[in-house]
Amino acid sequence: MTKPLLDHLPYAQFLNLKTEVFGDQVTVVMPFSDHLIGNPLIPALHGGTTAALLEMAAMAKVSHLYPRLRLPRPINVSIAYLRVGRATDVYARAEIRKAGKKVAYVTAEAWQEAHDKPIATLTAHFQLDDSTGD
């Protein structure tokens, strides 16, 4: 098995993201680190770290199901922040809800202590056609 996509991406490494694959289930972990803190008073993770984790988890899932893609490219992403991101590890998992010839619609959730208490959700469209765009 080749190395997971995110292991090759500098920004995923900057966030220290770890990919865990079981069959078609792809979980991405963002271990807590001080450099992820956006609000030292609470303390809370910067919302951008969670957004980036969700986007990377979606990319990892698309890449897992479409290995012919060099790199899945998001067209747009929408993030809803549901709970404050505490100073602990974050997990994220994505699902492809619909995939056509050119575009995939993907949702993802990020959670900390419990999977049924997501701290943020993502909905996104990804380009499946490598030939368009740059």
Next chain:
Amino acid sequence: MTNPELLAILPQLAAGSAHTHALGFEFLGHEDRRVRMRVPYRRELVGDPASGVLAGGLVSTLLDHVGGMSVWLALNQFQSIATLDMRVDYMRAAAPGRDLLAEAECYQLNRTMAFVRAWAFEDDPNDPVAASQAAYIIHKPSLRDQSQGDAE
């Protein structure tokens, strides 16, 4: 007139947390309701090692953050806020090797919510790499330190 106390802390609000410091965020200035920031190009922040293009997640983080800055500017003071949601459209790949700038404008505000548009670009705001639309919750000052930072 912009509150001088707010003006004095804007650079700190742009780059003062561990995460924004690690990313190298910089406050560039403001004009009317618009605020501008920069993230200097660095290999660590790249999303596509083959092309050297900056990561989408970094662009989202920059847009989220500059958006928050525009809310404080519109409030004319620092208050605890939290992003409720944000939608980002990625129009094109960022130019490899170039710093990324971002501008935001809080175009509407009420007692509890702020509504923001933001865009990221290298040179020209009219040729954006990405654009976002976001809503921020404004916490009451008295609740500031107990802030849950969430929508509950």
